[in-house]
Amino acid sequence: MKTALLPVGLVALFCSLQTWTQTSAQTDVPVQPDFQPDRFQGKWYVVGLALSSKPVKGGYFKMYSTTYQLLPDQSFNVTSILLRGQRCDKWIRTFVPKDQPGRFTLSNKGAHRVKDYTVSVMETNYEEYSIVHFRKDVANKTFYKITLYGRTKELRSELKERFVQVAEEQGLRDDHVGFLPKIDECIDEN
Numbered sequence: 001m002k003t004a005l006l007p008v009g010l011v012a013l014f015c016s017l018q019t020w021t022q023t024s025a026q027t028d029v030p031v032q033p034d035f036q037p038d039r040f041q042g043k044w045y046v047v048g049l050a051l052s053s054k055p056v057k058g059g060y061f062k063m064y065s066t067t068y069q070l071l072p073d074q075s076f077n078v079t080s081i082l083l084r085g086q087r088c089d090k091w092i093r094t095f096v097p098k099d100q101p102g103r104f105t106l107s108n109k110g111a112h113r114v115k116d117y118t119v120s121v122m123e124t125n126y127e128e129y130s131i132v133h134f135r136k137d138v139a140n141k142t143f144y145k146i147t148l149y150g151r152t153k154e155l156r157s158e159l160k161e162r163f164v165q166v167a168e169e170q171g172l173r174d175d176h177v178g179f180l181p182k183i184d185e186c187i188d189e190n
Contacts, residue, residue, distance in 0.1 A: 029120045029133045029170070035102030037127040045187065047129075047155050048148030048179045050167035056178035063153060063180040065187040073097075076104065081187050084085040088186035095119050114138050122166060126150060129159045131166050146170060153182045 021165060045063050049056050064082040073096075080091040095104035098118060106117035116137040124130035130149040135142065148155070148163040157181045160179060 023092045029118075029135070030122055031100055031102035032121045032123050035121055036126065037070050037074055037076070037101075040121065040124060040130065041068045041076065042151070043067045044102050044130060044149035044151065045153050046147050046180060047150040047153065048160060048177070049175040050144075050146040050163075050172040051178065052142075052144035052172060055175040056180075058167075061178070061180050064188060066149070068095075075107070081189055083183060083186045088189065122146075124149075129155055131163055133170065144170065144172065146172065149181075 044066050046066060049061055062083055064080055066078060066080045067076040068170060069079070071094075074096055077095040078093050078095055082089045082091065094107040096107050097103070098105045102121040104119040106114060106119075114136055116135070118133075118135045118136075120133040122131045122133050128151055130147075132147050134145040134147070136145075137143075146163075146167050148160070150159075164177055167173070
């Protein structure tokens with residue numbers, strides 16, 4: 001019986017292409033088709049959270065609000081309001097368009113010692129919910145966060161189930177995915 005052998009270079013090329021495809025499929029983040037920034041702007045409540053770096057469950061995180069204000073250059077001024085202990089913290093940053101509509105980067109990465117910071121609006125119906133993926137590269141480490149935004153503090157169970165599914169598709173499971181306790185302190189301020 002004769003066996004055909006492939007040249008070593010061809011085998012190596014095939015293996016590297018297969019590895020690249022698997023890796024890119026795991027890190028590729030889809031973006032909302034025909035993203036409409038004017039409809040996306042406004043106040044959102046962070047109803048769900050999925051983190052690559054630490055568990056969400058356990059009561060550490062509480063609901064917070066984030067407001068996207070569209071600027072003439074299609075960037076967003078983004079203001080988040082969080083309750084930390086007994087104090088209201090306001091966090092302001094600017095997201096500028098990146099490589100396609102619905103994908104942004106942090107305008108002042110150097111001030112935060114961040115090599116790359118990418119925000120991708122994965123899906124939204126603009127009126128009710130959005131699922132947004134954040135990727136941050138700092139000191140040779142990559143962190144992911146996926147948020148489930150709601151225009152209100154309560155969302156339908158189907159949207160929560162969809163959020164869990166998206167988080168699992170991005171490799172985040174179990175205690176790294178959760179829904180935040182609703183609060184009224186601070187987060188309704190502008």
